[in-house]
Amino acid sequence: MATTATQTQTHEVSPYDFSQLEPYVHPPETKEDLPWSELVTLDLSDFDRPGGKERLAKQLEHAVHHVGFFYVKNYGLTQEEVDRQFTLAKNFFALPVDEKAKFEVDYANADYNGWRRSGLHSSGPVKDNIEMYNFAKFTKDFEGKYQHPDLIKAHLPEIEKFSKALHSNVVLPLLRLFAIVLQLPDEDYLVRQHTYEKRSEDHFRYMLYHKRTPEEHEASGYGQTGGHTDLGTLTLLFRQPIAGLQILGEDGKWTWVSAQPGTITVNLADTISHITGGYLKSSVHRVVAPPKDQWAYDRTGLLYFARPHSDTILVPIEDSPVLKAAGVKSRFTEPVSMGDWVKAKQTLQLNPQISAKKYAESGDGTVEVIAGFRDRRYQ
16 A cells, blocks of 8 residues: 555654753762751742731741741642753753854843853863853844844743743732732832833853862852842742752851752842842852862852842831831942942952952942942952
8 A cells, every 4th residue: 555645754853852952960979068048938838828927927037037038839830840950950051162162142241141151260270160041031122133043042932031030020020919918018020120020131151160170169268259149120040950059148157048948039139229228138148169079070050030120219118117227328329220229340350450440449348339339349
């Protein structure tokens, strides 16, 4: 019997289909006994239950004022969806440097969307081992502005859906909880400064810390250099097993953040601190060399950075009795918009030669970012 064309036709699978990509496999956790941070875990499934928001806000009161770090779980994304993003990150970073360089960030203009190569900063005699790929918000403001490699283009709708889910499922509920903590009469006060549709500098990131040799770890001081704060409202960091993230406590001691199953680690950043006069804590943290039993592995990260609208003026909220009682003041000598703040701080972060010069000139471990606000290097 004759074979029909339909019978002989084969389905051509895209080289970027997940069946063709090398899957990301989570490395084993460290067996070392480390001084772990004791952090609150919020169960976001409680948010819409009767009294749930109030219970969660109560849990957060100490963390947001004194620690600046906590975990969330049950955030509306499956582990499979998360692992698909880890797989895309793994395969993106495996692309040839020449291919990734076509999508490199605009360092001079402090535009961080796209690929950031490793080796821009020095840690002693050793260059940094950090590689990144940042996605701008999926809005009209950025439509067509940034190009992507074919691997990413093939999965851009899924990346967009994932990114938007983080904003709606995690960022906005947390902002409502902060409003409750601050006793604001309007629970949506902060939400209205962070709507997804309006222009802001939120972004989703793939990040890779390349593994180092024992000699490189020693030459870099095992990464135990100064800590930093993030510049936005919130940073969401997906659970990955390579230890390295540390928090500076109020006692001046560094503790390690553990990899809690099924969670996102959340830290408060500079902007939420600016608009609360420092009452909500922008956490000081750093990433150091992992324990020796994890030196054989790269450290892959998925992160989401939430920021208010670019035209938001960073002054303390007036309607909070909590802030009034604390007597908070503006951290700037003149009005500063979020867009101004991002440009000023990102210029220092993306141009190490400018940053080094300013720190050298100040001589006191601080540098003015903008309008009298000084950033500090933490040891």
